[in-house]
Amino acid sequence: MNVLSIVYFQDGSESGGKRPRTTINAEHLETLKDAYKTWPAPKRQVRRQLSAETGLDMRVVQVWFQNCRAKEKRLKKNVDRHHWGRLCKDGRSLCGVKVDKERLAEDDSVGDGELSFKGEHPEDHLHISLTEVLLCLS
Amino acid sequence: MNVLSIVYFQDGSESGGKRPRTTINAEHLETLKDAYKTWPAPKRQVRRQLSAETGLDMRVVQVWFQNCRAKEKRLKKNVDRHHWGRLCKDGRSLCGVKVDKERLAEDDSVGDGELSFKGEHPEDHLHISLTEVLLCLS
């Protein structure tokens, strides 16, 4: 049962219909993420500052923090080995990444929760944490 | 609930029918391929720029990139190390994944072009190919 809601914009004017989807670019993201690190649930005043800084609507900023908190929580659940194990189960794919259980890593140089890549050339080598991968894959 | 969308053609006319096949000439191709080299999956803003630059409809540009990626993938059998190297170059981040060149994998059990994950428990272990990761990250 969808109801057309009245949306109050920053300038005080009101408009019918939904707020158009905002695209948060990399620059905005940097500012927001930075703020999030030190204060994941900022009060109105801080949000106002962020809003002015980025040019984003205060409501947009608020929703972003809400979603970011939700995502972080979701992510923590994902890191739970049970979830991870479930994703890998039976060689099912995760975001197109197929798991090959027959070829498990047997070395000890790779720490827990880490991914290592060994390419043909040294500059191709890579070491990232599982959390980062999940962030990327999520 | 799908709704038949109105398609706006290049000449400005609109119709619910099919879009006539666009002929992408050599000049367009050069621009697009050039852009593709540095960024195979451009965002809306870039596509808009390309669209304005060539005179092609934004949708046409988007489809071209989609088809181009599909073609590249179709043709690519083995991993192109240059592509990988370019992505990791200078420790830049890709999709939020930071590359730590200081922590290269030194074991030999991980084959070329492969990623290994070693978790706390055996069932958490994972082995995926670089191609799959690239596909996922692309």
Place this chain on the structure above:
DNA sequence: CGCTAATGAGGCGTAAATAT
């Protein structure tokens, strides 16, 4: 013919909207 522009189904991520 081969090549490729275009389509449609289906999935994913996430901003926005709504419910609790």
Place this chain on the structure above:
DNA sequence: ATATTTACGCCTCATTAGCG
């Protein structure tokens, strides 16, 4: 504030169809 749902944009994949 959190939890859930909805809507949108973009992607892939398989197919279809138009042009040289």
